[in-house]
Each structure stands twice: as structure tokens, then as C-alpha cells.
Amino acid sequence: MNSPTPSVAQRLLAPARWRAWEIAAWALIWAAPIALPQHAALINEIVILALFALSLDVILGYAGIVSLGHAAFFGLGAYGAALFAKHVMPDPLVGLAVGTLLGGLLGALTSPMIVRGTDLTRLMVTMGVALVLLELANKFDDITGGADGLQGVLIGPLLGHFEFDLGARVASFYSLAVLFLAFLLLRRLVRSPLGVSLQALRDNRLRVMVLGLSVNGRLAAVYTLGAALAGAAGALLAQTTGFASLDVLEFHRSADVMTALIIGGTGWLWGGLVGAIAFKVLHDLLSAITPQYWTFWIGLILVVLMLVGRERLLSPRRWFGRRA
Amino acid sequence: MNQNTNDVVLETQHLVKRFGGITATNDVSLKIHRGARHALIGPNGAGKTTLINQLTGVSAPSEGQVLLGGRDITGLAPHKRVALGLARTFQINQLFGELTPMQSLALAASSRRDAARRWWQPLGSDTAIAEEVEALLAQFRLEAHADRITRELPYGKRRLLEIGLAVALKPRVLLLDEPAAGVPASERQDILDTVAALPEDVSVVLIEHDMDLVFSFARRMTVLVNGTVLTEGTPAEIAADPRVRAVYLGEQAHGR
Numbered sequence: 335m336n337s338p339t340p341s342v343a344q345r346l347l348a349p350a351r352w353r354a355w356e357i358a359a360w361a362l363i364w365a366a367p368i369a370l371p372q373h374a375a376l377i378n379e380i381v382i383l384a385l386f387a388l389s390l391d392v393i394l395g396y397a398g399i400v401s402l403g404h405a406a407f408f409g410l411g412a413y414g415a416a417l418f419a420k421h422v423m424p425d426p427l428v429g430l431a432v433g434t435l436l437g438g439l440l441g442a443l444t445s446p447m448i449v450r451g452t453d454l455t456r457l458m459v460t461m462g463v464a465l466v467l468l469e470l471a472n473k474f475d476d477i478t479g480g481a482d483g484l485q486g487v488l489i490g491p492l493l494g495h496f497e498f499d500l501g502a503r504v505a506s507f508y509s510l511a512v513l514f515l516a517f518l519l520l521r522r523l524v525r526s527p528l529g530v531s532l533q534a535l536r537d538n539r540l541r542v543m544v545l546g547l548s549v550n551g552r553l554a555a556v557y558t559l560g561a562a563l564a565g566a567a568g569a570l571l572a573q574t575t576g577f578a579s580l581d582v583l584e585f586h587r588s589a590d591v592m593t594a595l596i597i598g599g600t601g602w603l604w605g606g607l608v609g610a611i612a613f614k615v616l617h618d619l620l621s622a623i624t625p626q627y628w629t630f631w632i633g634l635i636l637v638v639l640m641l642v643g644r645e646r647l648l649s650p651r652r653w654f655g656r657r658a
Numbered sequence: 659m660n661q662n663t664n665d666v667v668l669e670t671q672h673l674v675k676r677f678g679g680i681t682a683t684n685d686v687s688l689k690i691h692r693g694a695r696h697a698l699i700g701p702n703g704a705g706k707t708t709l710i711n712q713l714t715g716v717s718a719p720s721e722g723q724v725l726l727g728g729r730d731i732t733g734l735a736p737h738k739r740v741a742l743g744l745a746r747t748f749q750i751n752q753l754f755g756e757l758t759p760m761q762s763l764a765l766a767a768s769s770r771r772d773a774a775r776r777w778w779q780p781l782g783s784d785t786a787i788a789e790e791v792e793a794l795l796a797q798f799r800l801e802a803h804a805d806r807i808t809r810e811l812p813y814g815k816r817r818l819l820e821i822g823l824a825v826a827l828k829p830r831v832l833l834l835d836e837p838a839a840g841v842p843a844s845e846r847q848d849i850l851d852t853v854a855a856l857p858e859d860v861s862v863v864l865i866e867h868d869m870d871l872v873f874s875f876a877r878r879m880t881v882l883v884n885g886t887v888l889t890e891g892t893p894a895e896i897a898a899d900p901r902v903r904a905v906y907l908g909e910q911a912h913g914r
Contacts, residue, residue, distance in 0.1 A: 342792040345805060346764055346782025527768040528777040530761055534754045541752040544714060546740030546769045546827060 350525040359604075360514070367506040375502040380614045381509040382570050385516055387595040387606030389563030394592075395600035396524060397556040398536030400453050402588050403464030404564055406444075407437040409583030410467065411565030413478060416487045416578035424490035426498075430512065430569045437565015438558050445554035461588070468583040483579030487572065498574065505574035512570060513607075516563055520603055532556055533601075593636060665691045666728075667861050668713070668744070668831045673722035675708055675885075682708040683719070684885040690831065694861040697876035699869075699896075701905060705885040706865045707749060710833050714746050715739050726831070740769075743830030749839055749865075751820045755809035759800045759819050762808060763791045766826035790826070797855070798822040799848055814845025821852060831861045838868050850874070873897070881905070 340348075367377050386408055393399045411433035418432045440463075447459045471478045478484055491497045496504045523529045535542050535552055543549050572578040581587070590613070598609020616635070620628040668690040675683035682705045690696055698706050711717040713724055715736035723732045726742050734742075754762050764781050767790045768774040782788055795801045798818045803811050808819065821837055838849050850871060856862055866872050872879070872893075879896045881888040883905055889896065896902055 341788065342760065342795070342804075343782050343785055343788035346760060346788060346791070347780055350780035350782075522780075523777050525780040526777045527765065527774045527779075527781050530757065530765055530781050531769075531774050534757060534762070534765055537754040537756050538752050540716070540748075541754065541823070543736045544716075544740060544746055544752075545766050545774075545823065546737045547774055548735075548737050 356604075363607075364510065364514075367503060367510065371501065371503060374506040376614065376618070378502050378506040378509050378574055380610050381506065381513050382567050382574070383591065383594055383614060384607045384610035385509070385513045385570065386564055386567035386591045387598065387610050388513070388516060388520065388603065389560045389567060389606075390591050390595050391600055391603065391606050392520060392563065393557055393560035394595065395602070395605060396529065396536065397532045397553060399448055399553065399557060400456050401448075401460040402457050402585075402592065403460030403462065404560075404591055405583050405585070405587035406460070406464035406467045407440055407561040407564035408568035408571075408587060408591075409464070409471070410440050411437040411568030412572040412578045412582040413471065413484070413568075414565070415569035416484050416572040417477070419489050419573065420484070420487050424488055426489050426492050426508065426573050429489070429573060430566060433569025433572070434562050434566040437568065438562030440565075441558040441561020442554065444561075445557040448557060449550045449553040461585070464583060464585065464588055468580060468585075471580055471583055479579070481580060483577055483581075485577075487576045487578065489573045489576060498576075502574065509570045509574060512566060516566070517603060517607075524603065528552075536601075593632065596636065597639065667692050667694075667726070668863075669725040670709075670713070671723045671725070673709070673712060673724070674720045675705075675712060675717070676720045682885050683712065686722075686882070686885070686887055688880060688887070690861050690863055692830075692861055693859055694863070695875055695877045696862065697864045697866060697872045697879045697893075698882060699866070699872060699879060700882035700888075703884075704882040706882055707835060708885075709882070710746060710835055710863075710865065713833060714744060740827060740829075744833070745824040745827040745829035745831070746833035747820050747824045747835055747837060749835040751816050753808050753816060753819060753823070755807070757808055758805050759808060759811070759815075759822070760791060760795065760804040762819065763794045763800075763822060763826050764788070766823045767791055767794070770827050794822055794826050797825070798852055812845070814841050814848060817841050817845075818848060818852060821849070825856065829860060831863065832856065833863045833865075835865045836867065837864070838866065838871055 367374050370377065386404070390401065390404050393401060414436040415429040415433035418429045444463050448456050451459070472480055475481070489498055492504055492508055498504050531542060531547055532552060535549060539549055568582055571582065594609035594613035595606055596609070597612050598607065599605035616632065617628060620631045666689045670686055670688045673683050673686040674681065686709060698709070700706055708717070712719045715731070715734060719732065723730055725731065726739065726744055729742070731739055731742065757765070761781065764787055765774060767787045768781070768784070771787060773784060773787065795804050798821065800815060800818060800822065803815050808816065811819070817837065821834065824832055834853065837853055838846060841849055853875060864872065864875060876893055878890070879893055880890045881896060881902050888901060888905065889899055891899070
């Protein structure tokens with residue numbers, strides 16, 4: 335009675351506003367490499383996985399495209415950035431742009447294959463593209479270094495001042511800055527008319543079409559964006575470790591990033607971050623307890639998560655209640 | 659009513675659609691006039707939805723043409739037909755389950771204003787669109803449900819949203835595929851009212867089994883049987899036509 339009902343515009347804009355917990359979470363994330371300098375290398379790994387998972391969330395969580403070959407873009411970005419540093423110039427920011435563009439380019443080129451077809455088709459096509467790329471990298475070992483990996487990649491100082499140190503302090507801040515920018519960009523995008531139309535697409539493609547919106551154009555665009563961000567993640571890995579090997583294109587990369595995203599939750603931007611932290615921390619903890627069997631536990635977690643459901647799992651009072 | 663040919667907004671010429679050996683649409687030529695209230699009736703399997711699908715471009719005809727405002731749109735993609743003023747609803751709701759009605763309507767309004775490709779401003783930052791959404795929510799009696807997730811709405815409200823999404827596009831021609839289908843009696847009046855209140859200049863093509871709705875709404879009717887046009891006329895002519903009675907009585911005799 336006292337407070338007037340917010341207008342339609344205010345209610346539409348409400349989800350775009352920053353929440354206090356979001357600001358606090360980002361402050362904590364930025365504080366992590368300062369507070370835990372001895373773990374900077376791990377933080378860097380987590381941040382790169384988070385960016386990779388975020389890039390998958392764009393296409394899976396928001397547009398509903400299932401992919402088991404997201405490593406194709408990650409790997410291309412990694413090799414692209416490494417080769418660029420080795421043969422053209424060592425500047426990390428230019429190399430990052432190269433990796434991002436290469437990822438996006440491959441995404442744009444392969445998008446016609448994923449705009450049509452069923453989920454199974456997409457799973458197989460995306461996986462196939464990654465396998466083809468892996469074998470190409472293996473075959474052209476004079477360029478990629480093959481199974482030995484690409485050696486002798488030297489990355490210049492960041493912004494011409496900050497040398498990448500062995501303690502990975504600069505690396506972790508660098509990766510964190512890229513992740514933060516990507517997050518800001520996507521946060522803006524998903525609340526925009528285009529972003530909402532992507533979520534609509536995930537719910538009902540036919541209706542998007544009869545609302546007068548191009549379905550294929552949207553799928554291609556979002557796939558390209560996801561691929562570009564995966565390329566950026568790959569470039570960060572190659573630059574901050576000074577190394578690229580066939581491992582960046584392996585199937586397990588695509589599977590791991592999917593696992594991390596599923597643990598963190600799809601369709602919200604924090605899913606990639608939460609998932610990457612949970613995945614890496616679990617990996618470290620479980621490996622310390624049972625070095626050989628960590629995949630057993632991650633497998634078990636996945637099964638429980640999928641069968642029980644996240645909401646149910648996270649709210650204990652619903653464990654014994656009726657299924658909502 | 660003016661039957662001037664200049665007044666024709668939507669037209670089909672000798673439309674044929676075959677699925678394998680079955681001819682679902684057989685030489686259908688229709689003319690829909692500006693401001694029409696045109697009902698398309700016929701027994702189940704008469705090819706009504708197949709015809710609508712060809713009009714909207716969801717499926718391609720085997721032969722014949724579809725003209726919108728005199729322009730041949732036979733090969734045009736569905737989303738491009740919408741830009742030319744052709745909108746439809748579905749017999750089975752086709753909604754965005756995870757979005758709210760407010761977001762869904764805002765998306766439709768953005769589409770009409772060619773603003774749905776904006777990726778930098780948040781949805782709702784355009785005040786003209788927000789005002790349009792507000793009016794639509796009132797028109798379709800969805801204010802109280804505007805912020806709920808669509809899949810959690812009562813069926814009648816979802817049905818209203820189904821129509822609202824098409825009306826938000828401000829079409830010249832609106833195809834309504836069984837708008838009252840499955841709506842419980844308690845919520846049926848909302849559907850009838852909103853359909854009756856559609857703007858006069860919009861040409862409405864209604865497919866419906868509910869004869870009360872058809873006869874209260876239509877000023878012209880086409881009867882489709884086995885993919886062909888059996889007859890066309892005013893509701894009074896159709897009601898008096900013995901062939902139409904035979905089709906419907908025959909169907910009833912077969913225990914539909």
C-alpha cells in the first residue's frame with residue numbers, strides 16, 4: 335500500500351542490477367592472489383578454467399547448444415597464441431587477441447554445422463571437430479611440436495612492464511583481469527534483448543522464429559562468441575605457462591570443462607566460476623587423499639548431482655520432503 | 659463488407675501440399691480481406707493446421723503460391739514473413755517456459771521495433787517498449803502473473819500469453835490456431851473477450867472447433883474437407899449449407 339508497484343521498466347531492469355553479494359564475491363576473487371600468493375599458480379589455473387567454463391555456458395546454458403568439443407577452440411587459441419609469440423611478436427595482449435580471434439573464426443566457420451540437427455548430432459559434430467584438430471596438430475608436428483609440445487615460447491612483459499614470474503603472480507592477475515572483463519561483457523549481454531532472445535531460443539526455437547527473429551543467425555553468433563572466449567582461455571594458458579601441447583586439444587579438456595560447468599550450474603554466469611573453483615579444489619583435495627581415484631569421486635558427484643538435482647541437494651530441508 | 663480485390667491482404671493460389679502419397683492440401687485458393695474475421699473450419703484431418711503452416715512458412719507447399727499484400731512470399735523464411743506483418747498462434751502453446759510473461763512480451767515488442775538485436779542496453783531500458791508491454795499485460799489480463807515463470811502459470815493464462823505474443827507484433831494478418839483449445843470453462847471468457855477485442859484493422863483468420871466461438875466471431879467462413887475447399891460464405895450461408903451439415907453430421911455418426 336505504501337510503496338507503489340514498480341513500473342514495467344523497473345521490473346524488466348531489475349535482474350540487470352548488481353547485487354551486493356556479486357560485488358563482495360568479486361572483491362574476494364580479486365583479493366585471492368594477494369592473500370594467497372603461494373597459490374598463485376593454482377589460482378591462475380582456476381581462473382582459466384573459469385573463463386573456459388564461462389565460454390561454454392554462453393553456448394550451453396544460454397543458447398542450449400550441447401558441445402563435447404569445446405577444446406577445439408581452447409586448443410586453437412593456445413597454439414595460436416604460442417606460435418604467435420614464438421614467430422611474430424612476444425607481446426601478451428596482442429597474442430591474446432590473436433588467440434581470441436582464431437577461436438572466434440573457427441567458431442564462425444563451424445557454426446553452420448551446429449545450427450541444424452539434434453542434440454546428438456551436435457555432440458558428435460563438436461566432438462568430431464575437436465578430434466580432427468587434435469590429429470592435425472599431431473600430424474603437423476614441425477609446426478606444433480607434436481607430442482613433445484611447443485617448446486621455447488617466450489612471452490614478453492605485460493604492458494611492457496610486468497614480467498611473467500615463476501610464482502605466477504603476474505599471470506594470475508592477468509588471467510583474472512581477462513576473466514573479469516569477459517564476465518562484465520556477458521553480464522551486459524545476457525540481460526539485453528539479444529541475450530534474452532538467446533534464452534528464449536533455448537526454451538522454444540519455433541516461437542523465436544515466429545516472433546520474427548532469425549534463429550540460425552543467433553545460434554551462429556552465440557557459438558562464435560563462445561568459441562572466441564574459449565580461444566582467449568586457451569591463449570591465457572599458453573601464455574602463462576609458456577607452453578602448448580596436444581593436451582590442450584584432448585577430449586578430456588572438453589569433458590572437464592563440461593563437468594566443471596555442470597557442477598557450478600548452467601545458465602547463470604557464476605556457474606562457470608563456482609564450477610571451476612569446485613572442480614579444481616576438489617581435484618586438489620581428493621588427489622591428496624586418494625591420488626589414483628579422484629575421477630571416481632568426481633564421477634560420483636556428477637551422478638548424484640544430475641539424479642538428485644542441484645536445488646534439492648543445496649537445500650537440506652527438501653531432502654525428505656516431496657519432490658518439488 | 660467490401661470485396662474489392664485491392665483489399666486482399668493474404669491470398670493463396672492453387673496451394674498443394676503432399677506428404678508422400680497423402681495430399682494434405684489440395685488446390686486451395688483463399689482470399690483474406692483487410693479487417694477480415696475469417697474462420698477456417700472443417701473436421702479433424704481436413705488440413706487446417708497444414709495450411710496455416712504453409713502460410714507462415716513453417717512448411718513449404720508442393721505447388722502454388724502464397725501472397726501477402728500482393729507480394730509472393732512462398733519461399734520466404736518464417737521470420738521474414740513476420741516482418742511483413744504475418745503473425746500466428748499455435749494450437750499447442752509455444753512459449754518460453756523459463757522467461758516471465760513480461761520478458762516474453764518485451765522480447766516480442768523489441769522484435770517488432772527491430773530492437774531485439776541490441777546487446778548492450780538491458781531489456782527494459784527502452785521506455786517505449788516498456789509502455790507497450792504494460793498495455794499488453796493489461797489487454798491480456800496478465801498483470802498479476804507478469805513476474806512469474808511462464809511454465810508455472812495456469813493454463814488459461816498461458817493461452818492468453820500465446821495470443822499476446824502474436825498481437826505484440828502488431829500484425830496486419832493474425833492467424834489464430836484454436837485459441838480456446840483445452841481452456842477450462844472458468845477461464846474461457848478471457849480468451850473470447852481478448853479475441854473479440856482485437857483491433858478492427860487486423861485481418862484475423864481463426865481455426866476453431868468451438869462452434870459458439872466461430873459463429874460469434876466470424877463474418878466469413880471457409881469449410882475445408884480432405885484438404886480441399888468445400889465451400890465459402892457468410893456464417894448464415896454456411897449454417898444452412900446441407901453439404902456442411904453432412905460433413906459434420908457424418909463425422910458425428912462415426913463417433914469422433
